[in-house]
Amino acid sequence: MTFSAKAWERITPLYDKILNMPFNKELMEGSLDLEKFKFYMAQDAYYLGEFGKTLATLAGKFNDLNYVLAFTEFASGAIVVERALHESYFHEFGIPDLVNPSPTCLLYTNYILNQAAYSDVAVGVAAVLPCFWIYKKVGDHIYTNHHHDGHQYKKWIETYAGEEFAESVKLAINITDALAEKASHEVQEKMLQAFEMASKLEWMFWDSAYREETWLV
Ligand SMILES: Cc1ncc(CN)c(N)n1
Numbered sequence: 674m675t676f677s678a679k680a681w682e683r684i685t686p687l688y689d690k691i692l693n694m695p696f697n698k699e700l701m702e703g704s705l706d707l708e709k710f711k712f713y714m715a716q717d718a719y720y721l722g723e724f725g726k727t728l729a730t731l732a733g734k735f736n737d738l739n740y741v742l743a744f745t746e747f748a749s750g751a752i753v754v755e756r757a758l759h760e761s762y763f764h765e766f767g768i769p770d771l772v773n774p775s776p777t778c779l780l781y782t783n784y785i786l787n788q789a790a791y792s793d794v795a796v797g798v799a800a801v802l803p804c805f806w807i808y809k810k811v812g813d814h815i816y817t818n819h820h821h822d823g824h825q826y827k828k829w830i831e832t833y834a835g836e837e838f839a840e841s842v843k844l845a846i847n848i849t850d851a852l853a854e855k856a857s858h859e860v861q862e863k864m865l866q867a868f869e870m871a872s873k874l875e876w877m878f879w880d881s882a883y884r885e886e887t888w889l890v
Contacts, residue, residue, distance in 0.1 A: 676853030677846045680799070680865055681806075684872040691807065691876055692814055696883040701815045703824045710826065711766050713882035718759050719772040720878070723782035724804060725752040730789040731797050743844055747805075750841060758832045776888060777881035781874040788867055795852040799864035802849050803871040808833045809842040 681688075691697065696713070699705035725748045732744035762768060774782065788800035812833025819830060832838060853861050 675850045676799075676861065676864060677802075677806075677850050680802070680868045683865060683869055684803070687869075687872055687876060688807065688810065691811060691879065694876070694879050694883070696879040697811060697815065700826055700829070701819045703820065703826060705826065707766065707825075709883055709885060711762075711768050712885045713879075714759055714762050714766070715768045715772045716775055716778045716878070716882060718756070718763075718768070719774045720778055720782055721751050721755050721759070723786060724801070725749070727782075727785045727789045727797075727801060730786070731794060731801070734789075734794040734797070740848055743848060747841060747845065754837070755832065758828055761828060775881050775886045777874070777877045777886055781871075781878055784874060785871065792863065792867070793856070793860050795849075795856045795860055796863045796867050798845075798849050798852055800867035800871045802845055802868055803875050805842045805845040807872060807875050809838060812838070 696705065696709065700710070728744050728748035728751060732741050732748060735741050735744070759768075763770075785797075785800050785804075789797040792800070812830060812835075815830050816834030821827075824830065849864075853864055856864065
């Protein structure tokens with residue numbers, strides 16, 4: 674069994690919960706409160722900057738130059754392509770440029786940055802894989818089930834259900850599998866744990882956006 678098959682099996686119950694979160698269900702129906710979506714987009718802008726730095730950190734750790742290239746492109750993709758999506762919404766909805774990260778956003782970004790900086794590179798890669806893979810699956814699910822006409826969150830849906838993003842996700846999965854194949858049993862177990870932890874943090878990120886989470890002190 675490949676690492677990716679094992680990893681997805683491990684998070685399947687969590688993935689089902691993600692699909693049924695109010696944020697994602699209402700986003701799909703187009704009924705999601707605009708203030709919640711704006712909150713999410715603002716936090717996600719912060720997230721994507723840190724995600725880009727995490728990918729760039731990982732890029733510098735590979736010996737295989739194909740992987741360096743792939744992760745460098747992922748890093749610029751996170752910042753350039755997804756930022757374009759954000760900027761169109763920022764324009765439309767007036768979301769602020771400077772964002773203070775929510776507790777969950779800070780927790781998630783610090784987790785992936787920490788894994789990229791201090792863990793085995795294969796573990797760092799496993800920690801960022803949910804950011805690709807879960808979004809692709811959720812994007813496809815929402816794309817298939819949403820009403821196409823005049824949907825106010827159409828650009829978001831099309832970004833994550835699109836072909837360009839699909840190519841990156843496939844490559845990220847293949848690289849993770851190749852790294853896992855060469856890793857010790859111990860590192861493979863840490864990779865699974867990192868994949869599961871980041872998947873939980875994806876759940877928390879949507880939940881925190883729905884609650885418009887703030888600092889209590
Ligand atoms: C929180 C989060 N995770 C993943 C993605 C998709 N790269 C995103 N935009 N935001």
